[in-house]
Amino acid sequence: MGIFERYLTLWxxxxxxxxxLGGLAVPAVFQQVAALEFAHVNxxxxxxxxxxxYPMMVQIDFSAIKDVGKKPAGIVLTLVVNxxxxxxxxxxxxxxxxxxxxxxxxxxxxxxxxxxxxxxxxVAPCTAMVFVWSQLTKGDANYTLVQVSVNDLILIFAFAPLxxxxxxxxxxxxxWQTLVISVLLYVVLPLIAGVLTxxxxxxxxARLAAFLAGIKPFSIAGLVATVLLLFALQAETIIRQPLAIxxxxxxxxxxxxxxxxxxxxxxxxxxxxxxxxxxxxxxxASNFFELAVAVAIALFGLHSAAAxxxxxxxxxxxxxxLSLVWFxxxxxxxxxxx
Numbered sequence: 001m002g003i004f005e006r007y008l009t010l011w012x013x014x015x016x017x018x019x020x021l022g023g024l025a026v027p028a029v030f031q032q033v034a035a036l037e038f039a040h041v042n043x044x045x046x047x048x049x050x051x052x053x054y055p056m057m058v059q060i061d062f063s064a065i066k067d068v069g070k071k072p073a074g075i076v077l078t079l080v081v082n083x084x085x086x087x088x089x090x091x092x093x094x095x096x097x098x099x100x101x102x103x104x105x106x107x108x109x110x111x112x113x114x115x116x117x118x119x120x121x122x123v124a125p126c127t128a129m130v131f132v133w134s135q136l137t138k139g140d141a142n143y144t145l146v147q148v149s150v151n152d153l154i155l156i157f158a159f160a161p162l163x164x165x166x167x168x169x170x171x172x173x174x175x176w177q178t179l180v181i182s183v184l185l186y187v188v189l190p191l192i193a194g195v196l197t198x199x200x201x202x203x204x205x206a207r208l209a210a211f212l213a214g215i216k217p218f219s220i221a222g223l224v225a226t227v228l229l230l231f232a233l234q235a236e237t238i239i240r241q242p243l244a245i246x247x248x249x250x251x252x253x254x255x256x257x258x259x260x261x262x263x264x265x266x267x268x269x270x271x272x273x274x275x276x277x278x279x280x281x282x283x284x285a286s287n288f289f290e291l292a293v294a295v296a297i298a299l300f301g302l303h304s305a306a307a308x309x310x311x312x313x314x315x316x317x318x319x320x321x322l323s324l325v326w327f328x329x330x331x332x333x334x335x336x337x338x
C-alpha cells in the first residue's frame with residue numbers, strides 16, 4: 001500500500017479544510033464550477049467520480065458475473081436493508097432527534113423539512129461512490145456491480161411510492177434526467193470503458209496487472225478532489241449555519257453507522273465472504289446524493305431546509321465512509337475468505 005493510500009484519511013481531512021478555505025477565499029471561482037451542471041449533476045464532480053470508478057470497472061470480468069447468481073444471499077441482504085429497513089429507520093431517527101430531542105432549537109416547519117431531506121437520503125441508495133468503497137475494502141468487483149445494478153432497477157420503480165409514503169404527500173416529482181444521467185455517467189459509461197480496456201489487455205495478464213497498479217492512484221486522487229470540491233461549494237453554508245449542520249448530522253451519523261453495523265454483522269452471520277459483505281454494507285450505509293438533492297430542490301426549493309439536509313448528507317458521507325472502510329479492513333478475519 002503506497003503512502004497516498006495509507007494516509008488517505010489525512011488527505012481527505014486536508015481536502016475538506018482546503019475546500020472550505022478555498023470556497024471562502026475565491027467564491028466566484030467555485031460558483032462558476034457549481035454552474036457547470038446538467039439535471040442537478042455537477043459535471044466536474046462527475047468527472048472526478050468517473051476517475052474514481054474506472055479502475056474498479058477494469059477489474060470486472062464478465063465471464064464471472066454469471067456465477068454471482070449462484071450466491072444470492074449477498075444480493076438479498078442488500079435489497080432487504082436498502083428497501084425494507086433503511087428508509088424507515090431514517091424517518092424514525094429524523095423524527096426522534098429533530099422533532100423531539102432538538103425541538104427547542106428548531107421551529108416546527110424547519111424541522112419537518114429537515115426530516116424530509118433525511119428521508120430523501122434514506123430512500124436513495126448509493127450508485128456511484130460505493131464502487132470506490134468496494135475497491136478500498138478489496139470487494140468482489142463483479143458482485144458489487146450486480147448489487148448496484150439490481151438496486152438501480154428497483155430504485156426506478158420504488159423511489160417515488162416509498163418517498164410519497166414516508167413524506168405523506170400524494171405526488172412525488174422524480175427527476176428522471178438526474179436519475180438516468182447519473183446511472184449513465186457513474187455505471188454504464190465507466191463500465192463500457194473498463195470492459196473495453198480489459199479486452200485490450202486481457203491477453204497479456206502481466207500488462208493488465210501493471211495497468212491496474214498504475215491507475216490505482218488516480219482513483220484516490222479523484223476521491224480527494226471530489227471532497228475538496230464538495231466542501232468548497234458548500235463553504236459558506238458550513239460557516240453560516242454550523243448549528244443546523246450539527247443538528248442534522250447527528251441522526252445521519254447514527255443512521256449510517258447503524259445500517260452498516262446491521263448489514264455487516266448480518267453478512268457475518270450469513271457466512272458471506274468479506275468481499276461480498278463489505279460492499280453490501282457500504283451500499284446500505286451510503287446514499288445517492290445527487291437524486292436526493294434534486295428531489296429536495298424540486299419539492300421544497302433551492303434554499304429550503306430540506307435541501308440543506310441533503311447537502312449535509314453529502315458533506316458527512318465521505319469522512320464517515322472512510323471510517324467504515326478502516327473498520328471493514330481491520331475485521332476481515334471475522335469472515336470466511338472466499
